[in-house]
Amino acid sequence: MRPGRSLASAAVAAAGVAALWGQQFQFNLDHLKDKATDHVEVSLNSNTLQFAAKFMDGKDPDEAKVKKLLSGIEGIYIRSYEFKTAGAWSPADLDKVRNQLKTPEWSKIVGVKSNEDGENIEIWLRTEKGKVSGVAILASEPRQLTVANLVGNIDLESVADLGGHFGLPKVPKKK
């Protein structure tokens, strides 16, 4: 192998490792950015989250709740894309992510599929030594694709509760 090429390969590998640092799996979805009409890309490590927590207003109910949640979260990584037409993303895009979760640490805890609007959501949980250490959310619709990795001891119930708080209908809890 040519020295130049091996050096370049090493540099690319190092960049990959650096990008994954903190994140528990790779998204590999950057190619969808150009096709999307709207996209959200969030990569926040522990230090940035603690910094953000300082700016949360304790008097605001949503911010107070998020601030409390942040104490157990070590990283938030999200890629969400919206497309003008269906078929802009392929199932292979999600398979690349899903295949990384097929390890003993990860287990799919729930998967819901709506035939009505073609929505498909999978929730994967990562456990280490009996403790939750991460969550993966794979959500797809014909014109939308979202992959999220929340790192740390995540309280799913509280995060789901935020869905109701942010103007979406809150799901009544079981009695």
Added chain:
Amino acid sequence: MDWLEEELKQALARKEPGAGFDARVRARLHRRPPQWLAVAAAIVVTIGAGEAWQQYRGRVVKEQVMTAMRIAGSKLSRVQAQMKVSEQ
């Protein structure tokens, strides 16, 4: 009124500046402010700009966190809703 005119004439009479006055004025015009003043001003500006940047960065990061939580929360909430429907 002669005494008044005399007083005014004396008070307003043209007086020649002392020797070297012109040179002293010119020298003062070209004199730089003390170095400590420039350093202090630079420190104040740097601290102010740093604080403003921190505040701005904090607001941006907070919005990113809220957006991320909004997205994750909505997906989990949808799952809860679907599960609730299937339970019924």
